[in-house]
Every structure is written in C-alpha cells, then in structure tokens.
Amino acid sequence: MKKETNKNLTSFADHLDREYGKRGTKKREAYEREFEAFKIGVLIQEMREKQNMTQEQLADKVGTTKSYISRIENNASDIRLSTLMRIIQDGLGGHLKLSLTA
Numbered sequence: 001m002k003k004e005t006n007k008n009l010t011s012f013a014d015h016l017d018r019e020y021g022k023r024g025t026k027k028r029e030a031y032e033r034e035f036e037a038f039k040i041g042v043l044i045q046e047m048r049e050k051q052n053m054t055q056e057q058l059a060d061k062v063g064t065t066k067s068y069i070s071r072i073e074n075n076a077s078d079i080r081l082s083t084l085m086r087i088i089q090d091g092l093g094g095h096l097k098l099s100l101t102a
Contacts, residue, residue: 016028016031034075037075037078037079038075040072040079040084041072041073041074041075042073044069044072044073044087044088044092045073047088047092047094048069048073048091048092051092051093053092054066055069055070055073056069058087058091058092061090061091062083062086062087062090062091063086064083064087069087072087084096
C-alpha cells in the first residue's frame with residue numbers, strides 16, 4: 001500500500017523561517033529571546049503550582065510582590081538573574097542550570 005503525504009504540511013522550523021526569518025536575522029533573534037523568556041515564566045508557574053503554592057506565597061518566600069511573580073509568569077516583565085535564582089532556589093527549592101551555545 002502506498003503511503004499518502006500531505007504536501008500542504010510544513011515543519012515548525014520552516015514555519016519559523018517563513019514567519020520570522022532565518023536564524024541570525026534580527027526578527028528571528030527577537031522571537032527566540034521572547035520565547036526563552038516565555039518558557040522561564042511557564043516553568044516557574046508549573047513548578048509553583050506543582051508545590052500547591054500561590055503567587056503570593058512564592059512572593060513572600062523570595063521577598064517580592066505577587067504582582068511581580070504574576071508579571072514574570074505571564075512574560076510581562078524582564079527578570080534579573082539574581083531574582084530568578086532567588087525564586088528558583090529560595091522560593092521553589094530548585095536549582096538553576098544555564099548553558100551557552102554559539
């Protein structure tokens with residue numbers, strides 16, 4: 001039996017290239033930065049919820065406000081590395097691992 005393929009389908013990488021340009025272009029790099037910030041907010045929210053903690057409880061543990069935690073989780077605020085480390089280590093009991101790629 002011959003397998004049918006849908007010629008209208010494109011990969012996500014091709015979609016990104018078409019919508020934001022190839023990697024290295026200003027528009028694509030801006031998209032990639034925004035996406036990384038979005039992922040950090042989602043990871044914090046997921047870890048907080050997994051621990052049955054409210055935004056206010058997390059904020060109290062790290063010495064910030066509920067509204068700041070909310071802004072981070074909703075990708076509406078830039079976050080300093082020192083604050084991110086406090087949230088992850090002191091607030092959530094986790095560890096931050098960073099990697100750099102060229």
